[in-house]
Amino acid sequence: xxxxxxxxxxxxxxxxxxxxxxxxxxxxxxxxxxxxxxxxxxxxxxxxxxxxxxxxxxxxxxxxxxxxxxxxxxxxxxxxxxxxxxxxxxxxxxx
Numbered sequence: 026x027x028x029x030x031x032x033x034x035x036x037x038x039x040x041x042x043x044x045x046x047x048x049x050x051x052x053x054x055x056x057x058x059x060x061x062x063x064x065x066x067x068x069x070x071x072x073x074x075x076x077x078x079x080x081x082x083x084x085x086x087x088x089x090x091x092x093x094x095x096x097x098x099x100x101x102x103x104x105x106x107x108x109x110x111x112x113x114x115x116x117x118x119x120x
Contacts, residue, residue: 037064
């Protein structure tokens with residue numbers, strides 16, 4: 026195995042960090058209530074988001090990373106009465 030190939034091998038912990046980073050940096054995803062786990066390259070997303078579009082975008086953030094072999098999406102869309110706090114501690118714009 027060459028040096029380049031070794032550097033392409035991503036550990037589950039590396040992948041988890043990359044997914045969390047990708048979700049956090051994505052303007053369309055509030056990752057505050059998303060938990061990420063990775064086992065053998067398979068990413069599992071759990072928690073909740075505010076819309077179907079946000080759910081799809083979170084899935085895309087994980088799927089598009091090198092080393093991810095599959096994404097299991099257990100995210101749920103929150104109802105209007107359940108207004109979680111955003112990253113800043115204020116209510117989010119759930120409607």
